[in-house]
Amino acid sequence: MDYGSETLSDLIRSLARLPGIGTKTAQRLALHLLKADDEEAEKLGNLIASLREKVRFCKACGSITEKEECAICMDPSRNREIICVVEGPQDVLLLEKTRHYKGLYHVLHGVLSPIDGIGPENLNLAALEQRVKSGEIKEVIVATNPTVEGDTTALYIAKTIEPYGCTVTRLARGLPMGGSLEFADDMTIASALERREKI
Amino acid sequence: MDYGSETLSDLIRSLARLPGIGTKTAQRLALHLLKADDEEAEKLGNLIASLREKVRFCKACGSITEKEECAICMDPSRNREIICVVEGPQDVLLLEKTRHYKGLYHVLHGVLSPIDGIGPENLNLAALEQRVKSGEIKEVIVATNPTVEGDTTALYIAKTIEPYGCTVTRLARGLPMGGSLEFADDMTIASALERREKI
Numbered sequence: 001m002d003y004g005s006e007t008l009s010d011l012i013r014s015l016a017r018l019p020g021i022g023t024k025t026a027q028r029l030a031l032h033l034l035k036a037d038d039e040e041a042e043k044l045g046n047l048i049a050s051l052r053e054k055v056r057f058c059k060a061c062g063s064i065t066e067k068e069e070c071a072i073c074m075d076p077s078r079n080r081e082i083i084c085v086v087e088g089p090q091d092v093l094l095l096e097k098t099r100h101y102k103g104l105y106h107v108l109h110g111v112l113s114p115i116d117g118i119g120p121e122n123l124n125l126a127a128l129e130q131r132v133k134s135g136e137i138k139e140v141i142v143a144t145n146p147t148v149e150g151d152t153t154a155l156y157i158a159k160t161i162e163p164y165g166c167t168v169t170r171l172a173r174g175l176p177m178g179g180s181l182e183f184a185d186d187m188t189i190a191s192a193l194e195r196r197e198k199i
Numbered sequence: 200m201d202y203g204s205e206t207l208s209d210l211i212r213s214l215a216r217l218p219g220i221g222t223k224t225a226q227r228l229a230l231h232l233l234k235a236d237d238e239e240a241e242k243l244g245n246l247i248a249s250l251r252e253k254v255r256f257c258k259a260c261g262s263i264t265e266k267e268e269c270a271i272c273m274d275p276s277r278n279r280e281i282i283c284v285v286e287g288p289q290d291v292l293l294l295e296k297t298r299h300y301k302g303l304y305h306v307l308h309g310v311l312s313p314i315d316g317i318g319p320e321n322l323n324l325a326a327l328e329q330r331v332k333s334g335e336i337k338e339v340i341v342a343t344n345p346t347v348e349g350d351t352t353a354l355y356i357a358k359t360i361e362p363y364g365c366t367v368t369r370l371a372r373g374l375p376m377g378g379s380l381e382f383a384d385d386m387t388i389a390s391a392l393e394r395r396e397k398i
Contacts, residue, residue, distance in 0.1 A: 003292065004263040004270060007253040011246040017239070019231050025219065031289055032218050033250055034263075035308075040216070042248050047210040049244025051229075052237055054206040064203040064233075071203060090230055093202065109234075 008034070057089075060131075062107035062124045064089045072096075072105060079103045081138040083131065085157060087111050087145060095143065103141075106131065111149040112156055120156065128157070132164050142170045207233070256288075259330075261306035261323045263288045271295075271304060278302045280337040282330065284356060286310050286344060294342065302340075305330065310348040311355055319355065327356070331363050341369045 003009045008030055015026035033041045057063065058070035061083075065071065072078060072092075082103030086092055092105050108123045131137060142157050144150035158168040174192040175184055184192075202208045207229055214225035232240045256262065257269035260282075264270065271277060271291075281302030285291055291304050307322045330336060341356050343349035357367040373391040374383055383391075 002270070002295075004257075004288075005254045005265045007246060007250060007265065008263060011243075011250060014239070014243045014246055018228055020224065020227065027289060027292075028219065029217055030250075031287065033247060034254060034288075038251050040213070041251055044210075044213040045244045045246070045248025045250070047206060047213055047244070048232060048247060049241050051206060051210060051232055051244070052240055055204045055233060058203075064207060066204045066206065071201070088230065089203075089233075090226060093226075096201075 057107070057109075061105045062089075062109060062127070063092045063105055077102075080136055082141065083128070083137055083139075084141045084143050085128065086143050087150065087153075091143065103139075106140075108144075108153070111144055111147075112153045113149045123153075125157070125160070129160055132161050132166050135164075137164075137166050139167045139169060142168060144170075146171075146173055256306070256308075260304045261288075261308060261326070262291045262304055276301075279335055281340065282327070282336055282338075283340045283342050284327065285342050286349065286352075290342065302338075305339075307343075307352070310343055310346075311352045312348045322352075324356070324359070328359055331360050331365050334363075336365050338366045338368060341367060343369075345370075345372055 003012065011030045011033075012023065012026045015021055015029055016023045018026075021029070033044070054066055056065060056067075058065045058068075058073055060069050060073045063070045063072065079102050083106050084095060084101060084103055085106045085108060086095065087108055087110065089107055092107065095101050095105075106124070106128050108125065108128075110118055110123050112118060112120065112123070128140075132140065140157065140161055142154040144153045154170050161168055172195070173188075174195060175181070175188065181189065202211065210229045210232075211222065211225045214220055214228055215222045217225075220228070232243070253265055255264060255266075257264045257267075257272055259268050259272045262269045262271065278301050282305050283294060283300060283302055284305045284307060285294065286307055286309065288306055291306065294300050294304075305323070305327050307324065307327075309317055309322050311317060311319065311322065327339075331339065339356065339360055341353040343352045353369050360367055371394070372387070373394060374380070374387065380388065
C-alpha cells in the first residue's frame with residue numbers, strides 16, 4: 001500500500017516481520033510512533049539499534065548480561081552444584097520469579113529439532129558438557145518445555161551427561177495448580193494418572 | 200524485573216508503552232530482536248529513530264508525505280471541488296483502498312473530545328475553513344467515525360462551513376455489507392430502520 005512516505009512503508013514492513021504482529025498492528029504502531037513525543041520514538045529507535053551491541057550472553061551460562069558473566073553466575077550465594085538447563089533467556093526470568101531455585105542456569109538458546117535443521121551443534125550444549133566435566137556439578141535439572149522437541153533435548157542431555165556421574169532430572173508433569181480436569185488435555189490427564197502420588 | 204541488562208529492561212519498558220502491547224509481548228519482541236539478524240534490529244531501530252525527522256504532514260491536507268505536499272494533493276486528476284474530512288492518516292488509506300473517491304482529503308488528526316481536553320484549536324480545523332473560504336470547494340464529506348466524538352466533530356464542521364455556501368454531507372449509516380441483523384447492535388438497527396430506502 002502507498003503510505004505517502006517510503007520511511008513509513010519500510011517501518012510498517014519491518015514491524016510486521018516481528019512475531020505476533022500483522023500488517024494492521026504494524027500500521028497502528030507506526031502511526032502511534034509518528035504521533036508520539038519526539039523523544040519516545042527516538043529513544044525506542046536507539047534502544048533497538050544498540051541492542052545487539054550492548055547486550056551479550058554470559059560466557060558461562062549463556063543468559064543475558066551486559067558484562068562478561070551474568071549476575072547469577074557471579075553471585076557467591078548461589079549453589080554451584082546444581083545447573084538448571086532451559087531453552088531460552090526468558091525461562092531464566094520465569095524460574096527466578098518463583099524464588100524456589102538457588103542453583104545456576106544453562107541457556108541452550110533453542111531445542112533439538114531435526115525438522116528445522118537444529119542439531120546439537122546449533123545449541124549451547126558443548127559448553128554444558130564442559131561445565132559438568134569439571135566435576136563440581138552434582139545435579140542437572142532439565143527444564144525444557146514439555147513438547148516433543150523439549151523431551152528429545154532432555155533425553156539427549158541425559159545421555160551425554162550421565163557418564164560423568166551426575167544426576168539428571170526433569171520438571172514434574174501433571175495437572176497445573178488451580179486447573180481443572182475439565183480443561184486439561186488427554187495427554188496431561190494420562191500423564192498425571194501414570195505419575196500419581198500417595199497422599 | 201531484572202533482565203540482566205539495563206538496555207534490555209529499557210527496551211521492554213519502551214515497547215510496553217506502545218498501544219496494544221503489554222509486558223509479556225514486549226518481552227517476547229525484545230528477545231526476538233536480540234536473536235534476530237544484526238541487520239534486522241539495526242534497520243528497525245534506525246527507521247523508528249528517523250521517523251519523525253523524515254515523515255511530515257502535507258501542508259495542504261495534513262496527510263502523510265515526505266515532501267511539502269502529499270501525492271493526492273499534487274495529483275492533477277483529482278477532483279478539487281470535493282474534500283473528504285477524516286480523523287487520521289490511516290483513514291485516508293482506507294478510503295483510497297475502496298477506489299471510489301476521487302476528490303481531495305483533509306486530515307483532522309483527532310476528534311473533538313471535551314473530556315480529553317481536545318477542542319477545535321487542537322485539531323486541523325482552521326486550515327479546513329481556509330480551504331473552503333477560498334471558494335473552489337463545492338462539497339465537504341465528513342467521514343469521521345460514527346461515535347459520539349465523531350458526530351460532534353461532524354456537527355461542528357457543518358456549522359463552521361455551511362455559511363460559505365458549501366454542501367456538507369456525512370457517510371451513510373446502516374447495516375454493514377455481509378453483516379446479519381443477529382449480530383448488529385440496537386443503535387445500528389434503529390439507525391438502519393430510520394434511514395430505510397425505497398427498493
